[in-house]
Amino acid sequence: MAVSGGALFLFVIGHLIGNLQVFGPPEMINRYAHFLKSTPELLWSARLGLLLMVGLHIASAVTLSMMNKEARPEPYAVLSASGSTVQSRYMLVSGLVIAAFVVYHLAHFTVLLPGVNGVGDFSKLKTSLHGEEVPDVYAMMVLGFRVWWVVLFYLVAQALLFMHLSHGVAAMFQSLGLRNHVWGPRVQCFAKFVSIAIFIGYASIPAAIFMRVVGHDYAEKVQHQLSSAPPTSERALVVAGKEAK
Ligand code: HEM
Secondary structure, three states, X not given: OHHHHHHHHXXXXXXXXXXXXXXXXXXXXXXXXXXXXXXHHHHHHHHHHHXXXXXXXXXHHHHHHHHHHHHXXXXXXXXXXXXXXXXXXXXXXXXXXXXXXXXXXHHHHHOOOHHHOOOOOXXXXXXXXXXXXXXXXXXXXXXXXXXXXXXXXXXXXXXXXXXXXXXXXXXXXXXXXXXXXXXXXXXXXXXXXXXXXXXXXXXXXXXHHHOOOOOHHHHHHHOXXXXXXXXXXXXXXXXXXXXXX
């Protein structure tokens, strides 16, 4: 549980650093997104590794909770929450909501399912990088986070991610045997600090875009692409396909 959780924690930090580039000019995050996808072997190795870690994390959560139940088959006569925090008692619930969020998030920004974003077909949003037509990830974000219910879901998911990490990071150090009486308070402090920083970092993105602090002019400029015909390269393919028949 600790090792898979640690790997997912590192992903969450890396992904946040990448996403914070939305506060820079549009080319910055578009160049980064294009770079991530430019080597399919690396991209798919990372995706499979991530999937494996998610699978291991869920499998160990299920095994641990079954072992817990077996250790005490009879329920307690009186339930007392002393000695445990809200975060620790709701790890399963927060984990399930985060998993649901990730499924939605993949449909939103990776698979680009038009029905889930409340805006339109994101696959039509293209921009040019060094003369090459690439997906306009900046446009997807600045248009996608104008929708109030999308922003609300992202903020709720980030709040639960904060809850999950503030207990999970400390528990990870404990499982790895690094939370003794000397390091215990420091580990606790680090877990709180890092989970608050992650919450602020992620939540600031939809919040800043929704409040029109980031990307307002750009969103106005590219909005028409959503209702326009497919990009020229796709049109050329369709025409070429028809001619071939
Ligand atoms: C405000 C918060 C977030 C924003 C703005 C955001 C943004 C994005 C974007 C734009 C992509 C697509 C990148 C591309 O196709 O080029 C993406 C992919 C992804 N995000 Fe997030 N993300 C956020 C939070 C999270 C969180 C909290 C998690 C995990 C707990 C997460 C997990 C993923 C995963 C697994 C992918 C797929 C990567 C891939 O294989 O292509 N994201 N995110």
